[in-house]
Amino acid sequence: MARWRPAALLVVALAAVLSAARRADALSVTVTDTECIHEFVPYEGDTVSGNFVVVDHDIFWSSDHPGIDLTVTSPGGNTVHTLKGKSGDKFEFKAPRGGMYKFCFHNPYGAPETVSFYIHVGHIPNEHNLAKDEHLDPINVKIAELKEALESVTAEQKYLKAREARHRHTNESTRKRVMFYTMAEYIAFMAASALQVLYIRRLFSKNVGYNRV
Numbered sequence: 001m002a003r004w005r006p007a008a009l010l011v012v013a014l015a016a017v018l019s020a021a022r023r024a025d026a027l028s029v030t031v032t033d034t035e036c037i038h039e040f041v042p043y044e045g046d047t048v049s050g051n052f053v054v055v056d057h058d059i060f061w062s063s064d065h066p067g068i069d070l071t072v073t074s075p076g077g078n079t080v081h082t083l084k085g086k087s088g089d090k091f092e093f094k095a096p097r098g099g100m101y102k103f104c105f106h107n108p109y110g111a112p113e114t115v116s117f118y119i120h121v122g123h124i125p126n127e128h129n130l131a132k133d134e135h136l137d138p139i140n141v142k143i144a145e146l147k148e149a150l151e152s153v154t155a156e157q158k159y160l161k162a163r164e165a166r167h168r169h170t171n172e173s174t175r176k177r178v179m180f181y182t183m184a185e186y187i188a189f190m191a192a193s194a195l196q197v198l199y200i201r202r203l204f205s206k207n208v209g210y211n212r213v
Helices: 005-023 127-132 138-212
Strands: 027-031 034-041 047-057 068-073 079-086 088-094 099-106 113-122
Touching (some): 047 068, 047 138, 099 113
Antiparallel strands (some): 068 079
């Protein structure tokens, strides 16, 4: 029985990780100027990774997104990661210390933007942790590594899903603009035709008046 225990633990851990991955959802925030999200990182050296995609933006006259800025600040107030003018990107860095980290999105253009944001804090025990904690064993390390590999797949799926949603919005926005421009052209054409008819009728009425004189 003891021989099967590690495999059983691995199966149970895998089921728990898959369940947690299904429950983890991306955040959705509306950025008009600056919006910040806080995330706690338990240990120094933990891997902080994630992604964001601007799914929707209220700029009717343009389908091209100008991009937003992301700044990550450590508990000590130092900037540990920055991205400038991006409509979507991935990020990853090692936490210089444990504590509360701040992820701030800045929109320099003022138009409301809906951002899909996903973040994950990963911790894999190393040899130093194994030496300090007698309850840790190589099985726990393998479970942590497996969890991080699954989280990486989950994060990629969420990133692709958010990009797909942005492309759908872009296509819908383009369709609405085409309809608007078509209707505007049609109205302008009808107005020009009506003015031409009025002008010609007025011209003929003047000619008739001159002939009578």
